[in-house]
Amino acid sequence: MTKDEKSQGHAIIHAASAAAAAIGGGLAQLPGSDTVPITAIQVGMVISLGAVFGQEITKTTATSIVGGLASSIGGRTLSQLLVGWIPGFGNAINATTAAGITETLGWMVAKQFANSGTEDEEGGSDR
Numbered sequence: 001m002t003k004d005e006k007s008q009g010h011a012i013i014h015a016a017s018a019a020a021a022a023i024g025g026g027l028a029q030l031p032g033s034d035t036v037p038i039t040a041i042q043v044g045m046v047i048s049l050g051a052v053f054g055q056e057i058t059k060t061t062a063t064s065i066v067g068g069l070a071s072s073i074g075g076r077t078l079s080q081l082l083v084g085w086i087p088g089f090g091n092a093i094n095a096t097t098a099a100g101i102t103e104t105l106g107w108m109v110a111k112q113f114a115n116s117g118t119e120d121e122e123g124g125s126d127r
Helices: 003-026 035-052 059-067 070-084 089-122
Strands: none
Touching: 003 035, 003 089, 035 059, 035 089, 059 089
16 A cells, blocks of 8 residues: 555545544434445445545445445444433444444455555565
């Protein structure tokens, strides 16, 4: 990953994480209501990261990548059901969880895209 790719990826990932946190925190008292908008943010993030790394990612492909985190999303929904309804505390927990999942997804995808680019250019992986 070049310095430029890392810088651009950082901006994309942190913006998406902040947006996911805002939605997750704002909709904490309505379990499951934030799933669609947060997924849309994550799909947009994956598509944007693809562009940074010179890969054309379709909405379908990005949705597939995000869908791979279904167990994490399930865990987030469980935490939302357990504490999300508590004003203040639930909002903070849900916002933090949404941001953390989005941040982790973003860096995992960025690393994968960077490694894919290295394989294409050098004929092998740098792992």
